[in-house]
């Protein structure tokens with residue numbers, strides 16, 4: 506097995522975007538070698554009140570900071586741009602806004618901020634009084650919608666690790682209700698769609714929520730989903746995720762529902778593979794990451810389930826969950842995987858061909874790729890998102 510290398514340092518950096526609001530509406534920023542390339546990437550804005558957890562989210566998901574270390578993060582006092590380049594699919598900028606931002610400041614250039622924005626993530630601290638946060642949410646989304654109606658609005662009901670299961674649900678229901686009432690009062694309830702996610706940096710929920718945000722910016726998603734469906738059907742796979750290895754965001758999965766435990770198992774597998782690879786993997790000279798197309802890993806669980814990881818390209822890995830019995834057909838699965846990988850390659854090529862330099866995410870068309878080369882034996886995968894909902898093993902064999 507070759508090794509994965511954490512690309513964090515090479516992949517992302519804190520571009521100090523200058524002081525707010527004096528240098529607002531940035532075309533370039535320090536550390537930006539090629540502002541033209543960077544600026545056409547879809548942008549994700551992180552907004553919310555002070556200390557709601559915006560910087561922590563960004564650091565934990567994209568910079569591998571441990572959740573405990575976020576206790577020592579200083580308050581952000583200027584907009585911080587972060588260029589995420591983990592893979593050909595996952596390419597965007599995150600703008601972390603200071604909590605104390607004043608939207609009535611005349612220097613605020615709404616057109617520049619919201620114009621090229623793909624998603625606005627509004628973070629609400631669920632452990633705090635959220636009335637003020639809801640007022641801000643309404644102000645920001647209505648303003649953003651007027652400038653750019655294509656923005657996806659995502660509300661992270663954050664720090665829910667401090668709440669019990671019932672309180673979580675109650676909190677979500679209350680925030681949802683109040684936010685919708687506010688939108689209705691401002692006359693936008695029919696036009697603006699808000700998605701709500703319960704999140705915490707202390708578990709996988711923040712990665713799952715960010716996966717969903719990022720997926721909405723990938724216009725090739727239907728093609729990827731389709732390929733995963735075909736792969737599953739022909740290889741008797743129960744569930745498969747296409748992971749961005751560095752961030753553990755899944756950029757696509759098949760169309761069966763995602764259950765959190767399966768996702769967590771796959772994330773853990775990636776951690777195991779990365780850790781083992783960095784200890785035992787052989788790194789070629791001049792190579793940033795020492796893995797190749799042969800990289801793979803297999804973990805048998807004690808409930809008759811197999812986790813199978815295969816390298817798709819430098820940044821993406823396919824992680825599948827399937828029954829041990831069905832893994833007897835490993836040759837077939839491997840062959841189908843190669844077809845799948847070729848098809849993904851075609852998606853990449855089409856995307857690169859179609860990409861125009863001034864586009865945001867919504868302007869890139871979805872290519873039509875089918876996985877017609879995949880071989881299917883008479884294998885019948887059981888339906889649903891995995892059969893191990895109540896049967897998750899407590900140890901890895």
Ligand SMILES: Nc1nc2c(ncn2[C@@H]2O[C@H](COP(=O)(O)OP(=O)(O)OP(=O)(O)O)[C@@H](O)[C@H]2O)c(=O)[nH]1
Nearest residue numbers: 556557558559560561575576580581604664705706
């Ligand atoms: N319990 C808990 N605490 C969190 C979570 N996320 C962040 N925090 C804590 O919240 C505090 C504030 O986090 P920051 O990331 O600095 O908040 P911010 O929104 O960037 O704050 P400003 O920069 O002032 O706008 C830190 O002490 C974090 O450790 C979470 O999921 N659960």
